[in-house]
Amino acid sequence: MAYIVMEPCIECKYTDCVEVCPVDCFHEGPNFLVIDPEVCIDCGVCEPECPTNAIVDAAAAPAGQERYVELNAKYAKLWPVITDKREPLPDAERWSTVAEKSAELKL
Ligand code: SF4
Ligand code: F3S
Numbered sequence: 001m002a003y004i005v006m007e008p009c010i011e012c013k014y015t016d017c018v019e020v021c022p023v024d025c026f027h028e029g030p031n032f033l034v035i036d037p038e039v040c041i042d043c044g045v046c047e048p049e050c051p052t053n054a055i056v057d058a059a060a061a062p063a064g065q066e067r068y069v070e071l072n073a074k075y076a077k078l079w080p081v082i083t084d085k086r087e088p089l090p091d092a093e094r095w096s097t098v099a100e101k102s103a104e105l106k107l
Helices: 016-020 067-076
Strands: 003-005 026-028 033-035 055-057
């Protein structure tokens, strides 16, 4: 099973994960990134790089985050690939401390 991006990425998009991924499997939406499960090689190097701890092995998705498994797979087919690190979103620091922000997700 591939790795996934979960709720803590929303409104942050630090993109440190993009820089370390060896196979370009990140795709970018307006305020969230997803991982293409068909491209991810399960190397795990992106997981410790995320400042918000938004990345996890899909098989170990914590309670309440299960919907992100399907969401990553679906939007990886719709959103463009991102291969370079960018500036985080303007209010990333504030949003990084907000636990419940799924309502902010722009699809
Ligand atoms: Fe890329 Fe490896 Fe992370 Fe998969 S686990 S998204 S291949 S860095
Ligand atoms: Fe998001 Fe973390 Fe990557 S905030 S863009 S999953 S480094």
